[in-house]
Amino acid sequence: xxxxDDCLIMARRVCSQTLAVLLVVMFCRAADSAVSxxxxxxxxxxxxxxxxTPGMVGSSAEWLDAKTVVVHTPGDEIFFGLAHPAxxxxxxxxxxxxxxxxxxxxxxxxxxxxxxVLRLVDILLAGTIDDKTRAPKPGPELNxxxxxxxxxxxxxxxxxxxxxxxxxxxxxxxxxxxxxPRELVSIIMQQPKISLHSTKxxxxxxxxxxxxxxxxxxxxxxxxxxxxxxxxxxxxxxxxQRELETKIVRFAYKKLGITPVYEVxxxxxxxxxxxxxxxxxxxxxxxxxxxxxxxxxMLKGDVFGTKRVAVVKDTWKNQDQMHLDTYFNIxxxxxxxxxxxxxxxxxSSGKIVKASDPVKKSLVDLYExxxxxxxxxxxxxxxxxxxxxxxxxxxxxxxxADQLKYGINFVSLGxxxxxxxxxxxSAYKERLAAEGVDATWMNFSNLIGGYGAAHCTTQVIRRx
Numbered sequence: 001x002x003x004x005d006d007c008l009i010m011a012r013r014v015c016s017q018t019l020a021v022l023l024v025v026m027f028c029r030a031a032d033s034a035v036s037x038x039x040x041x042x043x044x045x046x047x048x049x050x051x052x053t054p055g056m057v058g059s060s061a062e063w064l065d066a067k068t069v070v071v072h073t074p075g076d077e078i079f080f081g082l083a084h085p086a087x088x089x090x091x092x093x094x095x096x097x098x099x100x101x102x103x104x105x106x107x108x109x110x111x112x113x114x115x116x117v118l119r120l121v122d123i124l125l126a127g128t129i130d131d132k133t134r135a136p137k138p139g140p141e142l143n144x145x146x147x148x149x150x151x152x153x154x155x156x157x158x159x160x161x162x163x164x165x166x167x168x169x170x171x172x173x174x175x176x177x178x179x180x181p182r183e184l185v186s187i188i189m190q191q192p193k194i195s196l197h198s199t200k201x202x203x204x205x206x207x208x209x210x211x212x213x214x215x216x217x218x219x220x221x222x223x224x225x226x227x228x229x230x231x232x233x234x235x236x237x238x239x240x241q242r243e244l245e246t247k248i249v250r251f252a253y254k255k256l257g258i259t260p261v262y263e264v265x266x267x268x269x270x271x272x273x274x275x276x277x278x279x280x281x282x283x284x285x286x287x288x289x290x291x292x293x294x295x296x297x298m299l300k301g302d303v304f305g306t307k308r309v310a311v312v313k314d315t316w317k318n319q320d321q322m323h324l325d326t327y328f329n330i331x332x333x334x335x336x337x338x339x340x341x342x343x344x345x346x347x348s349s350g351k352i353v354k355a356s357d358p359v360k361k362s363l364v365d366l367y368e369x370x371x372x373x374x375x376x377x378x379x380x381x382x383x384x385x386x387x388x389x390x391x392x393x394x395x396x397x398x399x400x401a402d403q404l405k406y407g408i409n410f411v412s413l414g415x416x417x418x419x420x421x422x423x424x425x426s427a428y429k430e431r432l433a434a435e436g437v438d439a440t441w442m443n444f445s446n447l448i449g450g451y452g453a454a455h456c457t458t459q460v461i462r463r464x
Contacts, residue, residue, distance in 0.1 A: 043108035044071075045116045047126040052256050052461075059463040060229040060306070061279045062330040065414040068462035069110060070252075072120035073103045074219040077189040078450070081216035085449070088216045089241055094449030102447050103219070106419070106454065109440060113413050120221065121185055123252040128181035136181055141255070148251050149184040150176045156195040164198060164205075188248060190214045217242050220452045221459040222325070224249040225260070226275035228282060229305030232461065233298065234263035235270035238289045258461070262303040268294035273323030273456060276330060277463075278391060280307040285324030287314030287362075299367055299374045309374060311365040312383055318360075320404060325455045328383075329408050331396075331437055332415045336387065337408050340397035343384045356384070396435065402428045406444065409453035411460070421453045 081088030127141030274285030366378035410420035
């Protein structure tokens with residue numbers, strides 16, 4: 001209660017600055033969130049530092065049982081994105097509270113199916129708070145959190161005279177050292193910038209303009225990394241709005257004891273939605289968000305651990321189908337879904353009854369491991385032909401309308417068992433049921449407003 005009173009006092013002191021008020025209110029709410037770890041129905045797994053031993057990270061096939069998943073429940077960092085969705089890479093405005101509730105239910109759905117669910121905030125806070133007093137717990141975990149928070153809080157001192165400007169570095173460090181770990185997490189999520197100006201001795205001697213660069217898309221935990229059979233590969237975002245996310249998740253995964261097997265660099269662009277493991281073949285999309293340089297680096301770095309790598313080249317590069325997992329997804333070893341416009345549909349005699357759109361047809365370059373290196377063994381293979389003839393998959397065509405309702409962006413919990421997004425057509429649901437698919441249809445009406453669904457919001461770091 002005292003903390004909330006203090007926050008109100010802070011808000012009154014800066015009431016003449018609208019943006020500052022918003023930032024303070026958001027900062028205060030973070031400590032009193034309706035989906036805080038203490039009251040989130042106890043569905044997520046308690047996190048301890050270095051809880052994952054070597055060998056507990058990796059995935060060879062999307063149809064294997066999901067064992068460990070990392071997620072991030074959206075918090076107040078999405079607030080400004082709701083005020084201008086397009087600039088935040090969101091699809092449309094949506095309810096922040098509604099999104100939190102949906103995400104909480106999603107966590108419980110996974111946990112109820114035996115999945116160990118780790119929340120990003122819980123990872124960041126692990127080892128930093130005393131279990132009994134709830135006060136900051138001194139130690140390396142708290143020091144690490146303070147370090148990343150210190151880097152996330154920016155003081156702009158250009159308008160200050162020399163000595164006063166120089167004093168701000170020590171002042172900022174002192175502020176960070178006195179904040180509670182939960183408040184440090186708020187700083188990491190909000191990425192605040194405080195532009196300081198001198199009042200020449202009046203009042204405290206300083207005034208400020210408050211701005212922020214929050215990590216609004218962080219709840220899409222699929223994209224910062226990919227999880228191959230060998231382990232985690234750190235990506236590099238195509239959009240500048242998401243660059244800070246990589247730094248945060250790198251820190252979090254390190255706390256779990258995970259050492260990435262590789263990190264793309266330079267002009268390489270890699271986003272996790274473009275990677276789908278399929279047994280002895282790894283599928284990596286190359287198109288709007290992941291580029292050829294990233295694929296080249298990963299092939300050279302031997303990060304996949306599979307016999308073959310299929311590079312799925314999408315020349316259409318459309319925002320509605322930005323990643324491989326937005327137009328294609330795997331249900332089982334021999335069953336997958338794909339947007340109908342990307343495949344030729346045939347009758348029982350093999351005659352094409354509905355042709356694909358040639359503009360939207362993806363092509364595959366195939367690489368196979370030979371003498372310790374990946375060598376190209378096939379070029380420009382039609383994606384449909386590769387899936388049906390090589391991987392022996394039965395393809396379920398999905399209408400464009402159902403794709404736009406995120407019907408393809410489900411997360412697999414195991415063979416023919418998926419958590420999918422409700423709102424799609426009854427015909428699509430019936431088609432999956434006819435194939436023996438155990439689908440749980442979830443309400444994601446707010447979460448999808450950010451331009452992603454169940455697959456996008458999960459990083460499955462262990463399947464077996």
